[in-house]
Structures are given as C-alpha cells and as structure tokens.
Amino acid sequence: MTLPSARAPEGVPESRGLNLFEADPSYRGLLELHLEPKLCAHLLPHFAQLGAMAGGDLDELALEADKNPPVLNGQRIEKSQAYKKLEEVAFAKYGLAAMSHRGGVLGWPEPLPPAVKYALTYVYVQAEFGVCCPLSMTDALTRTIRKYADPALVARYLPGLTSQDLDALTQGAMFITEQQAGSDVGLVQTLATREKDHWLLSGDKWFCSNVDAGLALVLARPEGAPGGTAGLSLFLLPRTLPDGSPNRYRIVRLKDKLGTRDMPSGEIKLEGALAWLVGDPQQGFKQMTDMINMSRLSNGMRAAGMMRRALTEALFVARRRMAFGKPLIELPLMRRQLLKLMLPAEAARSVLFFISKDLEKADAGDELARRRVRLLTPLIKFRACRDARRVTADAMEVRGGAGYIEEWSDPRLVRDAHLGSIWEGTSNIVALDVLRAIRREKCLEALLPELDERIARAPRLLAGRLAASLDKAAEFAHETASTQSEAHARQAATGLYYACAAALLADEGTRLGERGDARRQLLAFLAYVHRLAPRDPLRRVTTGFEAEFAQALLPETPIAPDAAERILTRLA
Incomplete structure (x- = not known):
C-alpha cells in the first residue's frame, strides 16, 4: 500500500510507504536458498518489518537527516534528531553492528552469520546510507581488535561495542587518511611515541568518517620505524580516557560532502593522544587491511542495496506512469533500459551472498574460502560500486523531472552511490x-x-x-x-x-x-x-x-x- 503525498501531483506515481522487502519478489527465495531453514523462518518477519520501515518512516527520516547535516559546536557534534532515530533502528532495534559478535540479537541465541548481517543491512541501506558507515566501522573494528588486540583491551571495550543500548554503545571508526597519504598509505606521517604501557600519537588525519566515534583504529609510525607501510603500526584510540577525561585530540572541522551528508566526517589533530598498540608493531598495515576489507565488502553490499532501491523505484514508476497512451514499461526502449538496471543489481546481490557464505567458512579456518574472499572482496567493491553510480542515475531518469527533486530518494541515491567508489580505495x-x-x-x-x-x-x-x-x-x-x-x-x-x-x-x-x-x-x-x-x-x-x-x-x-x-x- 502506498500513501498519498503532496510531492506527487496527479499522474506522478507515489511510492512512499512501499514495503521494500515485499516489493523485491526475488529476495525471499534467495534468503530461503542461502540461509539455514530454521534461521530463515525466524528472521523473515524481521525482514518484512524492516522492509516496511525502509519504504516508510526510515525513508522520511533519511530525507530529513540529509537536509540537516551535523554541526561542530566546540568539540561536540550536534546531529539531527532524524539521524539519531536512524541510528536507533540500526544499532538498537536490529543490532546490526552487534549480531556477528554475540548471541541474543533479534531473539537468536547465537551470533548470526555474515549472510544475515549483510542481508538485513541490504534492506536498511535502501533507505539510509549514512548510518551504514558507523555500522560497518563498529562491526569491523570489533572484529579486528578481537583478532589482534590484547585480551584485556578487548574485555574492556567489547561490551560497549556490541551494546544495543544507545546510552552504553561505543561506536567505532578508522583514521588512516592524511593530506599527503590517501591511496599511498605508506606516506603516513602520524608519529607514535611509546610511554610505559601506552603510546602517544601526534599528527593530522584529514578524512575521518564517524569522526566522534568512541573508539578508532589508527595507523601511525613509531619513532625510528622505517618508511613505507612496513613501518606502520596499528593503535586503538579512545575518544574518552579511562578516567573519564577527553583524550588529547581535536576535531578541527567537519567536511561539507556531496553525499552521506547526515553522517559526520571531519579532520582531527592528534596532540599526544593516548592509544594502545594493537597486535604486532611490524604488522600494523596488514592488520588494518582486515578492517579495510570488511569495509570494502560492506561498500559492495551498500552498492547492491542502493541498486535494488533504484530498480524498485524505476519499476514502480514505469508500471504506473502513462506516456503516449500506455504505461512506460510497455515502451521498447524503456524495457531495454530497465533490463540494464536489473542485471547489475541482481549480479551484485548474487556475488554478495557468495562472499558472505565464504566469509563464514574462512573465519572457521577454511583456507580456500579465505582466498576466495580475498579476491572477491575488492572485486565487488570495484565493480558493484561503479555500477551503482550508473544504475542510480539511470533510474532517476525513469521518474523524469520529478526524480531530480530532493523530495524523492533518487538524488540522494545518486550522491551517496559515488562515495562507494572512493573510500576504502578508489x-x-x-x-x-x-x-x-x-x-x-x-x-x-x-x-x-x-x-x-x-x-x-x-x-x-x-x-x-x-x-x-x-x-x-x-x-x-x-x-x-x-x-x-x-x-x-x-x-x-x-x-x-x-x-x-x-x-x-x-x-x-x-x-x-x-x-x-x-x-x-x-x-x-x-x-x-x-x-x-x-x-x-x-x-x-x-x-x-x-x-x-x-x-x-x-x-x-x-x-x-x-x-x-x-x-x-x-x-x-
């Protein structure tokens, strides 16, 4: 059922209120194919509920949040109420950042497999892209410190990272990029100085998404370490020190971005900030690539989800919009273009499911699966993210001039889609x-x-x-x-x-x-x-x-x- 709206004059199909899960007829069958039957049956009501929210309230919140970007007030970032509500659904209601790391999320007693996390977030991202960055960062940071950090450090921070209580939640981030060190990470200049059982970080990080996160993984170069990536170590940087005082780094400014406008990205200045070494000091970049690759896979998932939303909108309009005496979908050239939207959207979804199933095997010690994930992760990040830029733009054309208006999801999808081809590697x-x-x-x-x-x-x-x-x-x-x-x-x-x-x-x-x-x-x-x-x-x-x-x-x-x-x- 769709709802009436002032933004849709007579003759312009109004898709607001569409259940984005039910409007995707292939998805239920794919879930039943790729998930264990008992688990799938348990989760289907959650998918249906999230689909209804994504096509209704979440979409409206995303539109509002996009028009009200965060503001830096001193060292405090003020986020819109709409963005906070979007966070609440993702982190609290659905536990999307926690479900891979502990049981109890969505009523399931065990940690949920990667396929579930990506399949649910695939629906969520059809409404909101910006919050998916903190989701991915929190999930990937948790995974990385569990693999490499000192157990005492993990024990201290794991409860906050996996909390579904927003007051207790600790969000994650990664701070890598510097002005002179973007794709060429070996040029990182941030300096790490050892002091007893911790380190002090000094330097500038130029593009930090989810910049006010409670924890961030940071690449820095210990004093005396060689140049290049071989000299980089990985550090865990808390926003607040164990005694409750703020750590010694400043948010210099927030970025005015093309897309993900509701999620705070900014520049920081590290001024002797306390941090803890994670893992082997000679393996910092290698360890960080684990988090980077999980973020790349998340980018592929987001691209797949945005393409599906674009396709859903295009099909909805084409089936209902009349032109030249017939529905758009009956016009030969439109039919050809819709097929060109459908193919990359469905291709990305199939590749995503395959990788997510192999990721579960790889984490269980399957070396062949690990190598497949190693190859397919940059592959989906490369191609699906590039495809999403074209699919979202071409789908906007189906709605015509109305699609170019910011009251609809189309412009936001186009702007957000471009980011996938840039962060975590162009x-x-x-x-x-x-x-x-x-x-x-x-x-x-x-x-x-x-x-x-x-x-x-x-x-x-x-x-x-x-x-x-x-x-x-x-x-x-x-x-x-x-x-x-x-x-x-x-x-x-x-x-x-x-x-x-x-x-x-x-x-x-x-x-x-x-x-x-x-x-x-x-x-x-x-x-x-x-x-x-x-x-x-x-x-x-x-x-x-x-x-x-x-x-x-x-x-x-x-x-x-x-x-x-x-x-x-x-x-x-």
Whole structure:
C-alpha cells in the first residue's frame, strides 16, 4: 500500500510507504536458498518489518537527516534528531553492528552469520546510507581488535561495542587518511611515541568518517620505524580516557560532502593522544587491511542495496506512469533500459551472498574460502560500486523531472552511490588489489573450481557459454596480474566479476528452479550477452532476445524451469 503525498501531483506515481522487502519478489527465495531453514523462518518477519520501515518512516527520516547535516559546536557534534532515530533502528532495534559478535540479537541465541548481517543491512541501506558507515566501522573494528588486540583491551571495550543500548554503545571508526597519504598509505606521517604501557600519537588525519566515534583504529609510525607501510603500526584510540577525561585530540572541522551528508566526517589533530598498540608493531598495515576489507565488502553490499532501491523505484514508476497512451514499461526502449538496471543489481546481490557464505567458512579456518574472499572482496567493491553510480542515475531518469527533486530518494541515491567508489580505495586502487590477490595469493586457483562446479549444474546451452567465458576472463586476469599490466587492471577485473556473477546467477537459477523459479538462469544469460560475449556496437541485435527477456523478467514473477529452457533453446 502506498500513501498519498503532496510531492506527487496527479499522474506522478507515489511510492512512499512501499514495503521494500515485499516489493523485491526475488529476495525471499534467495534468503530461503542461502540461509539455514530454521534461521530463515525466524528472521523473515524481521525482514518484512524492516522492509516496511525502509519504504516508510526510515525513508522520511533519511530525507530529513540529509537536509540537516551535523554541526561542530566546540568539540561536540550536534546531529539531527532524524539521524539519531536512524541510528536507533540500526544499532538498537536490529543490532546490526552487534549480531556477528554475540548471541541474543533479534531473539537468536547465537551470533548470526555474515549472510544475515549483510542481508538485513541490504534492506536498511535502501533507505539510509549514512548510518551504514558507523555500522560497518563498529562491526569491523570489533572484529579486528578481537583478532589482534590484547585480551584485556578487548574485555574492556567489547561490551560497549556490541551494546544495543544507545546510552552504553561505543561506536567505532578508522583514521588512516592524511593530506599527503590517501591511496599511498605508506606516506603516513602520524608519529607514535611509546610511554610505559601506552603510546602517544601526534599528527593530522584529514578524512575521518564517524569522526566522534568512541573508539578508532589508527595507523601511525613509531619513532625510528622505517618508511613505507612496513613501518606502520596499528593503535586503538579512545575518544574518552579511562578516567573519564577527553583524550588529547581535536576535531578541527567537519567536511561539507556531496553525499552521506547526515553522517559526520571531519579532520582531527592528534596532540599526544593516548592509544594502545594493537597486535604486532611490524604488522600494523596488514592488520588494518582486515578492517579495510570488511569495509570494502560492506561498500559492495551498500552498492547492491542502493541498486535494488533504484530498480524498485524505476519499476514502480514505469508500471504506473502513462506516456503516449500506455504505461512506460510497455515502451521498447524503456524495457531495454530497465533490463540494464536489473542485471547489475541482481549480479551484485548474487556475488554478495557468495562472499558472505565464504566469509563464514574462512573465519572457521577454511583456507580456500579465505582466498576466495580475498579476491572477491575488492572485486565487488570495484565493480558493484561503479555500477551503482550508473544504475542510480539511470533510474532517476525513469521518474523524469520529478526524480531530480530532493523530495524523492533518487538524488540522494545518486550522491551517496559515488562515495562507494572512493573510500576504502578508489576504483584504480581496488582493481590493482584484485591483480595483487591473483598474483601473490593464488586466489584464482581457489575460486575457479568452485565456479566450474556451479556452472556444470546449469542447463547445457547456458553452461557451455558461461564456462568458456569464465575460462577467458580468468586467463586474461591471470595474464594481466602476472605481467603486472596495470593499465588493463579495470578491464580484467570487470570481466572476471561478471564471469563470476553469471556463474552464480546460473547456479541460483538452477537451485531455485527446483522450487519452480528459474528466472536467474535468464539473468545469467543476460550477463553473458551484455558483459562477456563479443559484440559489434554498430550493428543492431536482430535475434529479438531482449524483447523476450523483458517479457519474462520485468514482471518479476516466477518462471518455470522448462519455460526458461525453452527461451534459452530458441536463442541458441
């Protein structure tokens, strides 16, 4: 049910009040496919409730918070009431930052697996992107100190980091960037001086998101340490000292940003701030990459969620907006464009589920899964975040001039989507990291057998094309990595990403087909045609497959396996 609104004059479809979980017909089936049955049944009501909130109250709060950015008053940051309510839902009601680290969240007695955390946050981010940064930072900081910090330090701070009581909650952050040290982290100049059982940090950090967090992980260089990343150590920096006094660092100013306007990012000056060493002093950067990679994966999840929100809005409008005597969705060019929005949105979701399941295995000691996560994390961060920029912008066009107005979600999605390609590594940096994972850690060797097994289960006509494309993409990526051909890093990463996504879409389509819905097999074929197969850009496609695919996919209703196979057979 949608609600009336003054912002929607006659003829402009009003999507406010739409349940964003129920408006995504594929999602329930994917959850049932990827989550343990008892857990899935327990969580489905929570997904439905969050979907209703995301399309209603949370969306309105996000609009309000976006228009009322935080203000620095002395050393205190004043945040809007709307932002605080958004925090309350994420941290308190749903426990999104705590659920991976302790039981009891959402009535489940054990810590929830990564797939649940990302699947729920995927719905939340469709309404609000800004709060997802503190969520990710808090979750990732907790994970990192549990792995590397002194147990006494963990015992002191873990209860606050995993609290669902906002008065007791300690939020997390990471402070890395300096003016001269952005992507080139080895240029960090912040100095660490040892004093008995703690360290004193001095220097400037130039871009600190969630800048007033209670705890931050900071990269700094101990006195006498060598240059480059090898000389960096990792430190835990409290906002408030154990005796209750403020630590010795100042927030210099807040950033006036294009997106995530409601979440405070700023500059800080460390003036002999007390901090504790985390882990091995010679492994600071390596240890910090654990937090960075979790944040990169979160960025991929957010990109996937924002693309789904953009697609939901575009489909809602196209089905209801009349032009030239018919609904927009019946116009051939619009149908083609909607397919181009659907493919990257669904590809990102499939890759996200695969990584999240492998992350659980990796944390349990599975080395092959660890290597797959190592490769796929920068891969989804690179490609999904770039895709989100285009998908959100093209979806805004479907609403036309109304979509350009700040009363709707479209402009906020466009602005927020651009951030995913910048923080925790720009597109170039993460594409190069994909090559590094292939070259140094033999991650392709861990990934390809897993994907080959999935492709083998697909219908023969689809499997042959996907297997050949995966082989070609892997060969190109391996050659690019081996020869360190940096100029082709983005091309190699894009090909590998979509070859992986096509394999995963096909496998989901095959397994869901056993329950009566093989739609994702068609999406896998679409990925092959649009992203992997050679095409002449100056020749018109004459097979008519896109019209048939639009007819099958745009209603977002189940397609029986035999119907999907007939479509694939005709195209072959």
